[in-house]
Amino acid sequence: MRNPDRVQVAGPLARYAEGFRGDLARRGYCQDSAARQLLLMAHLSQWMEDQRLDAEEVTRAFVAQRREDGHTTLVSVQALDPLLDHLSRSGVQQRPAKPTGERFLARYAGYLRKERGLVASTVQHNIDLVRPFVAIRVPDVDGGAWGLSTADVTAFVVSSSRDSHAVTAASRLSALRCLLRFLHVNALVDQPLVGAVPRVALRRLAGLPKALAPGQPEALLARCDPGTRVGLRDRALLTVVYRLALRASEAAQLRLDDIDWRHGEVVVHGKGDRYERIPLPVDVGEALVAYLR
Structure with missing residues (x-):
């Protein structure tokens, strides 16, 4: 497991490293996830120095460069969210306003962390699973009613599960149930819709013994x-x-x-x-x- 205290950040972002380290700890990141975020910060800072950029000129080009360099993790703009949020609060740069769907997902992520007690990596996994549904169904106005029906939920389940592996489909449907409960409890839908989400039968472990034999x-x-x-x-x-x-x-x-x-x-x-x-x-x-x- 990586230790975030051992990650060194050089370059234009070095002075923000300690604050970011503390921010990740307060937000509930485990040591390994925090270290990954700090390594991403170190990479970004080095890239900015190589490109002769200051902290106000962070762009999508960095993400594209990571992909070209062969990185397979943290290669999306969303992966930079924790770092960019911290830099924005530190007065380094102003972030563009997020679209309505992303603002809702940020609110939902807060619920998963604080009310459900999920760790940061699990929160992010759940957010990624429901993002396609939110992108299609979220209202244009924050806090507005979603106007969802059983037919809407069923249509999404059918379309999203058509080419999915059973394990992936089961994870996505579980995340969708959690989201629908959140919407109902917060009066964003006028009826409980969890029952419209089917369950996937998983038998991949059926052949394993339920316990070790004596001895x-x-x-x-x-x-x-x-x-x-x-x-x-x-x-x-x-x-x-x-x-x-x-x-x-x-x-x-x-x-x-x-x-x-x-x-x-x-x-x-x-x-x-x-x-x-x-x-x-x-x-x-x-x-x-x-x-x-």
């Missing part, structure tokens, strides 16, 4: 060589996942500060900002200590 966890742990650092690490992580019943992402987020050795407890960070304090079994603590030593 398999012990056999897996026995494969870890305690005489090597890698073996100690693997044994510690597998013990944490197996004994505490954690998701892989929850185990990966554990930090030393999350473990209360004196009281025998560990703080597990779940989705969004949710966390739970659970007991730390003796064998889990011993496996962690062996690896740390």
Whole structure:
């Protein structure tokens, strides 16, 4: 995982790097996503210096240059939104007014972050999934009624899912349901339309066993060589996942500060900002200590 504190920004944007770093932390970006945004800032600053541009002359040419250089992520104008918003608030440049659809999506993104507790990367993924629907259906006036009907929702579902993979379609429909709930709760539509969105049957994991057979966890742990650092690490992580019943992402987020050795407890960070304090079994603590030593 990248560490945003280690990303160095040189060039005309260097003086804004620390402020942007703090801005990303306040907006709930995880370390990896924040580091990516800072790396994008560093690239943009270097590009501006090479092109002899100042901070007032940021254009779409930078995005086009990233594509030409072979970058495959953060290659859209929307990817620059967090940075450009920060620069605008810092008085570096004035941003053009966003179209109505983008203003609505910014409001909706705030709802997903604050009310639903989603992390920045998940918020962006949900926004990208519903952007085509919003572009077609959003009213011309901010806050105006959408005038949606069941037929409108069904027509979009049929057209957008025709050539989509089942997993992609399921994700898009889930994001659409969330959006429709938001519209109804905020009185932007006069009837609940969630029922018009069908569910996609996914069976890609149907052949996997629902649980490990007796003896398999012990056999897996026995494969870890305690005489090597890698073996100690693997044994510690597998013990944490197996004994505490954690998701892989929850185990990966554990930090030393999350473990209360004196009281025998560990703080597990779940989705969004949710966390739970659970007991730390003796064998889990011993496996962690062996690896740390």
